[in-house]
Amino acid sequence: SQTIHQWPATLVQPVGSPLSLECTVEGTSNPNLYWYRQAAGRGLQLLFYSVGIGQISSEVPQNLSASRPQDRQFILSSKKLLLSDSGFYLCAWTFDGDGGYTFGSGTRLTVV
């Protein structure tokens, strides 16, 4: 069966520091991968998605970036965090076509 792993679970980082969040999927190949952010009390905001290695689509211009160095690995990065980057970051995967989403357990990021 397929599983999705996301880490770390919580992170407290100072303003201006770098960020790297990792997401990996097991038990499948060539998944579509997604990064979402959920600010406190707000809805889900799609940040990036990828349909294949090296293919990244950005939905929101910001100081975050994403990379997909391997088929089942998706990384969210920032060179310098802002206070506004605080939030709950969720990774998700699905099959191309009519598959449903499966989400990871999320990373709670607090920028101080």
Place this chain on the structure above:
Amino acid sequence: KQEVTQIPAALSVPEGENLVLNCSFTDSAIYNLQWFRQDPGKGLTSLLLIQSSQREQTSGRLNASLDKSSGRSTLYIAASQPGDSATYLCAVRPGNQFYFGTGTSLTVIP
């Protein structure tokens, strides 16, 4: 662009009551619709996935229906329990992306 609306935004019911959550979307050209549950501070748990060719899906006390032509879905929860308290989100998939509603916050009072 697809827009997804969930009504009501919040709902409070006594334990044991049957309830219906509503989801509407503006573009009927979708592959599927998915209902999720989110507990405070947690990730999203998939409840039901309805393909565009289906009318409904059932899992235990949950039943989700889909009327693609009218752009509507409902999530029916039978015999609600305090453990059902959570935020419920619906999402539609017209392509590589899913579009989410803002959710319904459900509180079941013991």
